[in-house]
Amino acid sequence: MKTDTSAVNIDRDVGDFHYKVEYGYDAGVGLDERVVNYISDVKQDPDWVREFRLKALQTFESKPLPTHWASKDLEAIDFNKIRYYLAQGQRSTRSWDEVPEDVKRTFERLGIPEQERKFLAGVEAQFDSEAVYSNIKKAVGEQGVIFVGSTEGLKEHPEIFRRWFGKVIPTGDNKFSALNSAVFSGGSFIYVPPGVKVKHPLQAYFRINAENFGQFERTLIICDEGSELTYMEGCTAPKFNTATLHCAVVELIALKGAKLQYITVQNWSPNVFNLVTKRGLAHEESEIKWIDCNIGSRLTMKYPGVVLKGRKSRGEVLSIALANNGQHQDTGAKMIHAADETTSNIISKSISIGTGRATYRGLVHVPKHLKNCKNNTECDALLINSTSRTDTYPAITVRGTGNSVQHEASVSQVSAEQIFYMQQRGLSEAQAMSLSVNGFVNDLVRQFPMEYSVELKRLIELEMEGSVG
Amino acid sequence: MQQLEIKNLRVAIGENEIIRDLSLSVGLGELHAVMGPNGSGKSTLAKVIAGHPDYKVTSGEVFMDGENLFELEPDERARKGLFLAFQYPSEVPGVTIANFLRAAMQARLPEGEELEATDYYAKLYEKMDLLEIDRSFTSRAVNEGFSGGEKKRCEILQMAMLDPRYAVLDETDSGLDIDALKVVANGVNSLRGPNLGVLLITHYQRLLNYIVPDFVHVMVQGRIVRSGGKELALELEEKGYDLIRDHAEEPVAA
Numbered sequence: 025m026k027t028d029t030s031a032v033n034i035d036r037d038v039g040d041f042h043y044k045v046e047y048g049y050d051a052g053v054g055l056d057e058r059v060v061n062y063i064s065d066v067k068q069d070p071d072w073v074r075e076f077r078l079k080a081l082q083t084f085e086s087k088p089l090p091t092h093w094a095s096k097d098l099e100a101i102d103f104n105k106i107r108y109y110l111a112q113g114q115r116s117t118r119s120w121d122e123v124p125e126d127v128k129r130t131f132e133r134l135g136i137p138e139q140e141r142k143f144l145a146g147v148e149a150q151f152d153s154e155a156v157y158s159n160i161k162k163a164v165g166e167q168g169v170i171f172v173g174s175t176e177g178l179k180e181h182p183e184i185f186r187r188w189f190g191k192v193i194p195t196g197d198n199k200f201s202a203l204n205s206a207v208f209s210g211g212s213f214i215y216v217p218p219g220v221k222v223k224h225p226l227q228a229y230f231r232i233n234a235e236n237f238g239q240f241e242r243t244l245i246i247c248d249e250g251s252e253l254t255y256m257e258g259c260t261a262p263k264f265n266t267a268t269l270h271c272a273v274v275e276l277i278a279l280k281g282a283k284l285q286y287i288t289v290q291n292w293s294p295n296v297f298n299l300v301t302k303r304g305l306a307h308e309e310s311e312i313k314w315i316d317c318n319i320g321s322r323l324t325m326k327y328p329g330v331v332l333k334g335r336k337s338r339g340e341v342l343s344i345a346l347a348n349n350g351q352h353q354d355t356g357a358k359m360i361h362a363a364d365e366t367t368s369n370i371i372s373k374s375i376s377i378g379t380g381r382a383t384y385r386g387l388v389h390v391p392k393h394l395k396n397c398k399n400n401t402e403c404d405a406l407l408i409n410s411t412s413r414t415d416t417y418p419a420i421t422v423r424g425t426g427n428s429v430q431h432e433a434s435v436s437q438v439s440a441e442q443i444f445y446m447q448q449r450g451l452s453e454a455q456a457m458s459l460s461v462n463g464f465v466n467d468l469v470r471q472f473p474m475e476y477s478v479e480l481k482r483l484i485e486l487e488m489e490g491s492v493g
Numbered sequence: 494m495q496q497l498e499i500k501n502l503r504v505a506i507g508e509n510e511i512i513r514d515l516s517l518s519v520g521l522g523e524l525h526a527v528m529g530p531n532g533s534g535k536s537t538l539a540k541v542i543a544g545h546p547d548y549k550v551t552s553g554e555v556f557m558d559g560e561n562l563f564e565l566e567p568d569e570r571a572r573k574g575l576f577l578a579f580q581y582p583s584e585v586p587g588v589t590i591a592n593f594l595r596a597a598m599q600a601r602l603p604e605g606e607e608l609e610a611t612d613y614y615a616k617l618y619e620k621m622d623l624l625e626i627d628r629s630f631t632s633r634a635v636n637e638g639f640s641g642g643e644k645k646r647c648e649i650l651q652m653a654m655l656d657p658r659y660a661v662l663d664e665t666d667s668g669l670d671i672d673a674l675k676v677v678a679n680g681v682n683s684l685r686g687p688n689l690g691v692l693l694i695t696h697y698q699r700l701l702n703y704i705v706p707d708f709v710h711v712m713v714q715g716r717i718v719r720s721g722g723k724e725l726a727l728e729l730e731e732k733g734y735d736l737i738r739d740h741a742e743e744p745v746a747a
Contacts, residue, residue: 436586440546445583448543449597449651450571459596463587463634 039260039291041133042233045126047152051109053236057081060206063109067175067209072186080195080205087199095352097323101297106238106269108207109153116148116155116173127151134260136229143475145224146171150241151231153209160226168217171226174242177213184215188246192275192305192331200299200325204240204273211241211272214255216282221252225287225473230270232261232296238269245275247282247310256476259290267322268296276304278312280334285313289476291483292321294351300326303358306366308334315472316343317480318353319487327385329358332366332397339368342472344465344480347380347412348487356385356417357401361427365396372403373465376412377487383415392423401431406464408438408457436464458488494559495521497542497575497659497690502553504534504541504715511537513715514553519659522687526701527694528726529712530734535694536580538712539663542692543577544570557659572601576657578648580664585635590647591617593635594654601655620653624680641668642676649680659690666700678703698730 051062060081064074089098117123120137131137131149140147146160148171155173164171170181178185195205212228232239247253261268270292278284284304292298298321304312314328330339341357359368374382384403399422405414414435422429438460446456461484462469469477497519504512511534519525529535541548542555544567555562562570585593594617599608617631626646636644645665652660662681666674681704685691693704701709701723709725710717713734719725 439583442583442585444543444545444567445579446585446593447567448571448577448579449593449655450568450600451596452566452568452600455596455600456568459588459593460585463585466587 042262047110049111054104083196084202111154116158118159144227146226148228150210167220170215174211192303201301208240208242211243214245216247216251216253218248219250225254225256227256230259235264241272243274246277247284249279250281252283254285256287261293263293270298272300274302278306278310280308282310287315289317296321298324302328304330306337309336311338313340318345323352325354327356331360335363336365341370343372345374347376347382349378352381354383358387361390361397367398370401375406377408379411381413386418388420390422390427395426397427399429403433405435454489458485498556500554503551519690521690523707524691525708526706527710533712534715539661574658576660578662582636584637591631642673661692663694698726701726
């Protein structure tokens, strides 16, 4: 059986290249009011957006780095050496033919146009600061689905955009959400009208091409009553010697009875600081599900969350983190129960290889006055080498009676006996390792869409090959 | 030289010598039983042949069809046709038997060649029918939560699928009730033939009622003290290891 693995290109080696590109817009190095104003000028922001940005800059500057609980490695980020805005042009096109040649060949090499034809309902491709391409299939557009870049979204659909923007994740949520709010550019704006069920996934692809660069996309997705959507994002960057920053904010809103699934498979190069804030707001009987696969980066800090605001709403986070040599995956989930009969489910699996470190942080909050709320948390860690490290910090607060919570955690190691057993059947040590790791994540991966599970398995194999001598 | 040939093997764990100058040859098509009391070094012998990293070979060699196994990694030995049915098979959590075997068979193909799924499943089902194994069995994770009998059956199924030239069966009867023992023995018997050499390691004679060996060797304190035909197993059953052990204390005739 031949499986099509070209669907989602997240192979590190596939992503590790970059072409020289002429940028028409460059905010220079460092961050101050002038840079924020430059971004607002070139983007021709409405006044309310400019004010929003400048206020966010103050918040960013006033907030300390969260190094009292998080990794001290954050201090290695020199905010004055980063470029905050780089773009060729200001408008994304609806046709690949109109995408400038030097940018287009990057996405062609990553296989994006091909995937779009094959199995996607729409694609947005972001190159450094701006979306260069965004398009949805005609049939999906005719149902009233809006899928555009955030800049276009806030200008052309202000009545929806403004109502929800920054409402799920306020500027001051954390230092990095404030940073994003000051300099955000790119990302998707999606609106699905009531009752519309988008059959095929919409996809965004985020590509960092420039060195010393910060990518600050801002995504806002609103699923109106009874609608359904699956959104997928893929991310790559070439390997540079200097730090690159990826600092996104993603806000999801599921109105009554809507179902929204957000899938991330990122394969960052090991120089990327990936500091992302993701949260969803679930109204009555709605469902928000995050599927999050974190591979690569120097440091990832990401804790997708759901605020369960409406009765009987449901939130879910399924995550896999793979920390290879020198990498730190600090990931987890947040579930804030704010209505009766809400349920949440967190399943987290992490793998630490070599000197890699995986950290799970989970926050589950059920206040006293609520009834019949349920949470299930499972976090499993797999250690490959004796130098590998894993930490688990669950913070579960469940008050009141009639609410239930379940928490299971495990740490396991691939034993020498297991590897010998597999080798005796003819598998090399690396093959044995990667099969063991795939076995470890298997029950979770089975819940992913086919295209992603196949690619994820292949990616794990590649990671394991490089890590076993 | 179509044989698995163990020559003057000495093996130690730390300071402790476990196998002491052992020689034994298993020809292709033959079935040799090695019997011995607990602690005689039988399982060590099996693991050393397969290349377990915990044991140190101090001297001697093992050749498979003339090739020195000690120059090969455990997985290379396996791909060249050596199979070890483990006394205590490891669990491989989350990996189904079907996927595990598929990976093992894929590993035997030249680079760039893909195992045909339809051929693979046809062979798998054929072998499962032969071994009277239920179809649902291979969708379970390898050895995870298996009973003793299921583990042994899983080993024999793998052996059937991987077509080894030489198979070492380490205490395949341990932990089996009589019905399970018969099933496993039938499996081994069905795989016997001119293209398979078997080294069967066992503590008890009872397995040899169902798998009739061509040769029997008695192993005591790290060396073979007596060799003979299948009747030796019966003698052993009658007299017990004690008699043989007394015998072993005498210098072995050269």
